[in-house]
Amino acid sequence: MTERVSPGRTEPGGRRWYSIAAPTDQRDDDPRMTATPALAIELVGIHKRFGEVHANKGVDLAVRRGSIHGIVGENGAGKSTLMSILYGFYEADSGEIRVNGAARRVRSPGEAIAAGIGMVHQHFMLVEPLSVTDNVMLGAEGGPRLAHGARQVRAKLAALARDYGLTLDPDAVVGDLPVGLRQRVEIVKALVRGADVLVLDEPTAVLTPEEADGLFRLLRILADEGKTVILITHKLREIMAITDRVSVMRRGEMVATLDTAATSPAQLAELMVGRRVLLRVEKNEARPGAPALVVENLVVRDAQGTARVDGVSLQVRAGEIVGVAGIAGNGQSELLEAIAGMRPIAAGSIALDGAPLGAAERDPAQLRRLGLLHVPEDRLRTGLVPSFEACESAMLGFQDEQRYGAGALLDRGAIVAHTLAEMEAYDVRPRAPLLKTAKFSGGNQQKIVLAREIERGPKVLLVGQPTRGVDIGAIEFIHRRLIALRDAGVAILLVSVELEEITALSDRIVVMCGGRITGERLPDRTDERDLGLLMAGVSDRAA
């Protein structure tokens, strides 16, 4: 397991002044805690329904001042809904919000800000063409004329840079900043508004491991200063590394709140899913055969002529999984799409089963006939049609096959029957071929796509982000399927931004940065730090 911020350690700045020793918690005796209420946030009996869906069922949550409190749960467990209620985005149907021990109504983000609650959203709430200063002061300009507010914001930015190392160029245009700095702008926005409670929703989804470590150091400093941090995540590693306490949500209910030091990832995973979960994928040694997919010096350019894939060579052999790691946006998507025939290639060659593909063969339909199948990264944009019935989504791209009817007419009965069979085999819930695709959860949508592609008996399978937005139970299922497919002799090229997934599934790992391959590793001879350096473009030490 990765290192944890241990209870006895003094943090940078030496500001630690409370103990988070877990089993015998003496914080209630701490005189400093009796002066102000020890609980910064209390949610009591929160209920929220969206039509049929009961998203929060009587949720209670108590968050101690100056602590980092994690909230974990599968997708759809109700974490984000709960935090949206705390931030005033939604109003709870019933229940009470207490801030510093006093009941408060929080019906809008404005009221949440007034109550000292700040939120860093998963999808940043920034205005890209505006400067850092403009973004930070938006909504808190301090008067009708901007010049005055801008001066104050600049002073505050300078103070935050000095106190916390949150350096930002106040005149930089937000759209030009890398994601790590954009997140910093969001944090600064909350702090400038005087937030005492900082809620972060999946903050590390877009960060490199190094950036994530930097964020965690910052959160610890903030907590030591007496601020309260609520961290929503589905990454158990982060929970173990940074939080003091952790609450687990499952299907709209709060199932447990534990001291982090007294729990384990296995216990948390079990609580999240409601049953035992294997965190590691069990697999046998790969028995790779002949190269099935060979890519040589591939160059892919975007509409502006920039090389998004810049001379990539790799090969995938039958019966092995090659994982492509990298921070989102470093050419992995373009690589996958170029191999799948969805993007033109500027230079280089692709060979399937030893036969080079000509321009005529590099067409998605033709490639499918040749046995190269593709589970695209963005299932809602390219994998499925959300407004179609599930059975229609389940035959996309294969609608010409005999089994769906002959000639110009489709055979509805056959389509529904075939979809139902796939749903059985892949445990898609509910088993409703006529339900709209959009009504299925992310995990079940992904299973529909996987079933469609895998059922065609691929020789080479391209898989992009197979478990993005998918809950733990479905992740387990999908991982087992991919391993079984590998064992059956399929060559699999896996692109994922989840390092855990890459290391768990891959037989070989290549890392991409800036459109180039920065290194290749075997999963049992590397670690997150090593991969993180390659992802950040630090060139291969082995070279």
Add this chain to the structure above:
Amino acid sequence: MDALSIAIAVFDSGVRLSVPLLFACLAGLWSERSGVVDIGLEGKMLVAAFAAAAAAHATHSAWIGVLAGVGASVAFALVHGFAAISQRGNQIVSGVAINMLAAGLTALVGNAWYSQGGRTPPLDGAARFQPVTLPGAEAARGVPVIGPLYADVLSSHTVLVYGALLATLLTAVALKRTRFGLRIRAVGENPAAVDTAGVSVAALRYAAVIIAGVLCGFGGAYLSLAQAAGFLPGMTAGKGFIALAALIFAKWRAWPALGACFLFGLLDAISIRLQGVSLPWVGLVPVQAIQALPYALTVVLLAGFIGRAIPPRASGLPYVKER
């Protein structure tokens, strides 16, 4: 006439013709910077022109006419706002409806009231705006080149012309330097950011749509009370659409909007001037070809000469809080 006096006459006429474009263009600017696409500029100007002429006819006061024009235009703007903001409807459909409603309603009501084929009775005296002479204009006339330029191109326009200049200045300053302007710019790019900052998206967009209504009101009133002497059916003649083209040309910025509108006004003035004139090599140009000149140039300019014009990212998209 010598070349200078021809040029001055064309420039003078260009200024006059660009004013309604400028009002409409600024109206579109406010609306679209807030994220509400407005192709109903044409319709709003038309109802304003009619209401202004009718009120001025009844009261013999140009100022009451302007008030009535602004009121009618704001009422139409609120209909568009209700459809686009509160009901999250399609903004193009709503704008088209505004244009059709305005064209039909002004002709119908005009005919019912005045029985002059949709026209209002001709206006004169205090019911119209008269040119104002800027200080020193007459004295300056004697100075070569600069004198007539000042006296004829800058001076001797109606007060609404100077109002359009003032509106440009106010728009530029408000957008750039005020809290309201920052919020408008932000809400047109990313309404969710404004919402999470604790500011009402709907209130901002309604404010912008109302400002657009007021500006279209001035533009319409200028058509019937200053440029012409009364209302004619369809007298906006596509100016609302040319204003939209100018808005794209100006990339949704106030001072470039002034430049773009003046350019289009000038083209219009030149085309009027060229009618019946025999050009070297070309000979007598057909009137229709000359009248098409501003439109042809619009297409050419928009197609190739202004580079990438990126609209506010959220324009045209109703704001729906995601679940």
